[in-house]
Amino acid sequence: MSKYVGQSLKRVEDPRFIQGKGKYVANLSLPGMGYMAIKRSPYAHATINSIDASEALALDGVIAVFTGEDLLADGIGPLPCGWQVPDLKIPVQNAIATEKVRHVGDRVAVVVAESPYIAADALDLIDVDYDPLPAVTDAKAAAQDGAPLVHDEIENNVSYVWELGTKDEYEAALNDSDHVIELDLINQRLIATAMEPRACVAQWNSFTEDMTLWTTSQNPNLIRVVMSAFTLQVPEHKLRVISPDVGGGFGSKLPHYPEEILVPWAARKLDMPIKWVSTRSEAAVSDTQGRDHVTTAKMAFNNDGKITGIGVETWANNGAYLSLVAPLIPTAFYITLLSGLYKVPAVYGKAIGTLSHTVWVDAYRGAGRPEASYLLERLVMMAAQKLGMDGMEFRRLNAIPADEFPYQTPVALSYDSGNYAGLFDKAEELAGYADLLQERDAARAEGRVVGIGIAGCIEASGPAPSAVAGALGGVTGFWEAGTIRLHPTGKVTVLTGSHTHGQGHETTFAQIVADELGIPPEDIDIVHGDTAVITNGMGTYGSRSASVGGSALVVAARKVRDKAIKLAAHQLEAAEEDMVFNQETGDIYVNGAPDRATSIGAMAFAAYTAHNLPEGMEPGMEEDAYYDPANFTYPNSAHIAMVEVDKDTGETKILKYIAVDDVGNVINPMIVEAQISGGIAQGVGQALWENTVYDADGQLLSGTLLDYAVPRADGFPDFKIDRTITPSPHNPLGVKGVGEMGTIASTPTIANAVMDALEPMGISHLDIPLTAQKLHGAMQGTAVSAD
Amino acid sequence: MKVSITVNGKAYTKDVEPRTLLTDFVREHIGLTGTNIGCDTSQCGACTVHMDGMAVKACTVLAVQADGSDVTTIEGLASGGELHPMQNAFWNEHGLQCGYCTPGMIMSSVKLVENNPDITEDEIRHGLEGNICRCTGYQNIIRSIQAGAAAMGGGD
Numbered sequence: 001m002s003k004y005v006g007q008s009l010k011r012v013e014d015p016r017f018i019q020g021k022g023k024y025v026a027n028l029s030l031p032g033m034g035y036m037a038i039k040r041s042p043y044a045h046a047t048i049n050s051i052d053a054s055e056a057l058a059l060d061g062v063i064a065v066f067t068g069e070d071l072l073a074d075g076i077g078p079l080p081c082g083w084q085v086p087d088l089k090i091p092v093q094n095a096i097a098t099e100k101v102r103h104v105g106d107r108v109a110v111v112v113a114e115s116p117y118i119a120a121d122a123l124d125l126i127d128v129d130y131d132p133l134p135a136v137t138d139a140k141a142a143a144q145d146g147a148p149l150v151h152d153e154i155e156n157n158v159s160y161v162w163e164l165g166t167k168d169e170y171e172a173a174l175n176d177s178d179h180v181i182e183l184d185l186i187n188q189r190l191i192a193t194a195m196e197p198r199a200c201v202a203q204w205n206s207f208t209e210d211m212t213l214w215t216t217s218q219n220p221n222l223i224r225v226v227m228s229a230f231t232l233q234v235p236e237h238k239l240r241v242i243s244p245d246v247g248g249g250f251g252s253k254l255p256h257y258p259e260e261i262l263v264p265w266a267a268r269k270l271d272m273p274i275k276w277v278s279t280r281s282e283a284a285v286s287d288t289q290g291r292d293h294v295t296t297a298k299m300a301f302n303n304d305g306k307i308t309g310i311g312v313e314t315w316a317n318n319g320a321y322l323s324l325v326a327p328l329i330p331t332a333f334y335i336t337l338l339s340g341l342y343k344v345p346a347v348y349g350k351a352i353g354t355l356s357h358t359v360w361v362d363a364y365r366g367a368g369r370p371e372a373s374y375l376l377e378r379l380v381m382m383a384a385q386k387l388g389m390d391g392m393e394f395r396r397l398n399a400i401p402a403d404e405f406p407y408q409t410p411v412a413l414s415y416d417s418g419n420y421a422g423l424f425d426k427a428e429e430l431a432g433y434a435d436l437l438q439e440r441d442a443a444r445a446e447g448r449v450v451g452i453g454i455a456g457c458i459e460a461s462g463p464a465p466s467a468v469a470g471a472l473g474g475v476t477g478f479w480e481a482g483t484i485r486l487h488p489t490g491k492v493t494v495l496t497g498s499h500t501h502g503q504g505h506e507t508t509f510a511q512i513v514a515d516e517l518g519i520p521p522e523d524i525d526i527v528h529g530d531t532a533v534i535t536n537g538m539g540t541y542g543s544r545s546a547s548v549g550g551s552a553l554v555v556a557a558r559k560v561r562d563k564a565i566k567l568a569a570h571q572l573e574a575a576e577e578d579m580v581f582n583q584e585t586g587d588i589y590v591n592g593a594p595d596r597a598t599s600i601g602a603m604a605f606a607a608y609t610a611h612n613l614p615e616g617m618e619p620g621m622e623e624d625a626y627y628d629p630a631n632f633t634y635p636n637s638a639h640i641a642m643v644e645v646d647k648d649t650g651e652t653k654i655l656k657y658i659a660v661d662d663v664g665n666v667i668n669p670m671i672v673e674a675q676i677s678g679g680i681a682q683g684v685g686q687a688l689w690e691n692t693v694y695d696a697d698g699q700l701l702s703g704t705l706l707d708y709a710v711p712r713a714d715g716f717p718d719f720k721i722d723r724t725i726t727p728s729p730h731n732p733l734g735v736k737g738v739g740e741m742g743t744i745a746s747t748p749t750i751a752n753a754v755m756d757a758l759e760p761m762g763i764s765h766l767d768i769p770l771t772a773q774k775l776h777g778a779m780q781g782t783a784v785s786a787d
Numbered sequence: 788m789k790v791s792i793t794v795n796g797k798a799y800t801k802d803v804e805p806r807t808l809l810t811d812f813v814r815e816h817i818g819l820t821g822t823n824i825g826c827d828t829s830q831c832g833a834c835t836v837h838m839d840g841m842a843v844k845a846c847t848v849l850a851v852q853a854d855g856s857d858v859t860t861i862e863g864l865a866s867g868g869e870l871h872p873m874q875n876a877f878w879n880e881h882g883l884q885c886g887y888c889t890p891g892m893i894m895s896s897v898k899l900v901e902n903n904p905d906i907t908e909d910e911i912r913h914g915l916e917g918n919i920c921r922c923t924g925y926q927n928i929i930r931s932i933q934a935g936a937a938a939m940g941g942g943d
């Protein structure tokens with residue numbers, strides 16, 4: 001029964017944003033504040049011979065310059081890795097490099113000055129003497145003999161090797177099946193580009209020895225633990241981490257960053273508040289980047305259209321250092337999803353995680369799952385083509401049947417629920433697929449280069465059952481915490497360990513709690529992002545907020561409700577099991593005697609006056625919950641697009657885009673659809689435009705928004721978005737998560753559409769991004785050879 | 788250098804370094820932090836304000852260039868306690884997620900529509916060339932601007 005869940009309530013967070021009152025970290029100003037700027041390496045690989053800061057220190061307004069030696073002298077620890085696969089080799093990363101720099105943007109010194117302008121001036125006056133060394137930037141090249149080592153102690157630059165699956169069965173499938181397709185592909189590196197650049201402000205109280213850090217993080221509670229235990233080592237109860245309004249994350253604000261150490265460290269050292277705000281160019285060489293896989297993939301299938309095996313060997317570029325959960329992404333978030341929506345008896349994958357002289361890589365929207373979906377759906381399209389089968393038919397034929405859930409894959413996961421054939425049916429219908437095919441053929445007959453792409457994708461969301469995560473390498477638990485505080489006057493404060501940086505939790509979480517307590521959302525406040533207030537939390541990533549964070553609130557709210565019911569039974573002198581709770585109104589009454597009634601609000605008041613409580617009941621009306629999910633959830637999708645490639649320019653225009661997603665139950669349809677449309681745009685960016693380019697020396701050539709093609713409004717048509725719903729049985733809300741599905745699905749959808757357009761020219765595969773230049777070149781090449 | 792700039796109807800005279808950007812002037816010197824900074828190459832449009840009736844990227848204007856000008860920032864768009872129709876439209880149509888691009892989006896949109904009251908979807912998409920949003924996929928931004936245009940009196 002729900003009154004608010006399922007409604008498109010307008011967002012309560014919006015009034016502040018539309019009036020320029022967002023509380024972003026960069027907006028914070030404290031009296032007597034100093035400004036930090038960071039001297040970064042211009043080389044991808046070099047030894048540091050000496051650092052001379054004398055000129056910088058002489059500049060008026062410069063307060064201090066610190067180097068890595070100062071940091072080590074103060075006992076500040078290296079950044080830890082929070083996902084430890086077996087035999088993981090973790091390179092040492094200090095917040096400031098000493099002796100060697102390992103990527104362009106590596107930190108060599110920091111300046112603190114009276115203004116940001118002076119701090120920036122001072123950077124130019126620091127004289128660093130380097131000896132440049134050869135660099136390697138490619139995931140696979142890094143592991144070849146003779147490649148320059150990123151860290152001397154890590155042989156061949158290989159940090160980890162991870163295998164999963166039924167290798168013998170897979171090899172048998174390759175041998176015994178009618179067909180095998182082998183595809184070498186690159187999943188290119190991306191720059192997340194949340195529109196708000198990262199920022200930190202720190203304030204030290206030298207009397208109480210309390211540190212407060214404001215930081216642009218997706219998971220402030222987690223950052224606090226890591227800082228206390230490993231890096232800054234301020235005791236956890238003396239460290240407050242606040243992430244107020246955060247302007248987008250997409251994974252890039254998940255890791256613990258060196259600046260989160262440097263700013264509070266300097267604030268304590270200088271006993272003054274300090275602020276650092278990243279520039280966009282700085283973000284390009286310091287924010288964690290995404291993807292960057294070099295893969296050989298194989299799919300075996302028979303003449304009847306059934307897939308018999310799929311396998312990969314993937315070289316995953318982790319950059320120069322391991323970021324917080326970097327090893328998770330090409331392993332447990334990738335190889336486990338290789339069979340997607342399909343019933344594939346043999347699945348096997350091997351990932352080789354390498355280090356290179358590039359910026360570090362960590363989660364980026366989808367994280368591992370887009371890489372799996374992309375290669376799978378490319379192979380599926382090629383297999384269908386080879387058999388002369390319609391792509392939709394081929395997918396439906398291989399889809400896991402609706403009556404086989406829960407479905408145990410050959411690679412560890414057990415899918416929760418779904419109706420994948422139904423999903424394809426709905427997408428087909430919404431797209432008018434048959435007409436679309438005719439339209440395409442008619443356009444082709446006119447000489448136009450038009451194609452249709454389909455992708456069916458799955459995601460493992462809502463990380464994670466803590467024990468499973470632990471077995472796969474996770475260092476922490478992956479529960480979520482929540483608190484429901486029902487005040488004496490019947491108003492509610494909700495504390496959540498999830499963090500909203502665009503997702504709209506202040507609205508949707510209030511909807512959830514409103515339905516549990518029978519209290520309207522306007523009487524419920526959602527508080528997040530401050531460790532001094534929030535009991536505990538794991539934060540927001542992996543589309544986990546609703547399924548894990550929301551579920552924690554359901555559990556806590558039900559405890560509150562149960563207490564109110566128990567108290568009502570006592571005061572109305574009825575048996576507890578005779579009490580009825582009206583979830584729409586919050587009224588509590590005796591079954592069959594509606595005049596013997598009270599309400600949850602009245603019971604809150606009574607719980608705090610505590611004049612008449614049942615024996616053993618504590619006063620107050622506040623409950624906590626730690627919710628550890630029973631399983632991942634598995635959102636799934638079928639997307640279809642029609643594109644036209646301009647013959648003369650190579651430019652791709654998306655003519656139609658249709659998305660059908662099953663994200664389980666929907667809390668706020670308006671917000672869910674917007675998560676999908678935002679996700680689609682990001683995935684299209686990867687398919688068509690975005691690319692992170694390093695030259696052979698390790699210089700980043702796409703370091704500004706002039707060179708890195710973030711999608712603009714004119715790159716898209718109006719998306720047609722709809723859904724199917726199969727509730728997840730694993731959480732009380734029946735939700736599956738929506739944050740990443742659009743991104744995961746749209747990259748293969750668009751790539752397949754473009755490849756379908758080029759198919760008549762005999763072009764079967766090109767690596768993404770399918771830029772105008774690349775497509776133009778490919779079409780020219782074909783035209784020449786065809787002549 | 789002394790500059791005098793009217794911001795949201797209020798006159799400010801400040802002593803600034805010649806290199807001070809208008810973004811820094813409004814954010815740091817007079818404390819109006821609604822104008823966001825999203826890049827350093829004039830690409831993102833998060834910093835868009837109105838200067839003498841035109842939408843400009845405040846990160847691309849020096850405070851001294853704005854000397855004597857009349858500037859409106861996102862904080863000055865609502866009047867008399869009433870949200871501007873474009874602000875309301877962004878709220879109603881869910882035209883924002885993280886909100887970071889939003890001040891710039893709204894300021895750009897207002898001028899797009901003022902200059903072209905019957906603006907089409909295509910014209911909106913091209914008109915937003917200088918404003919980047921990473922969250923929304925633009926879908927609801929377009930709907931917001933269409934609704935805002937209707938509320939501002941165009942389209943009929």
Ligand code: FES
Binds near residue numbers: 826829832833834835
């Ligand atoms: S901050 Fe002005 S355009 Fe990006």
Ligand code: FES
Binds near residue numbers: 882889922
């Ligand atoms: S709403 Fe986040 S960048 Fe536009």
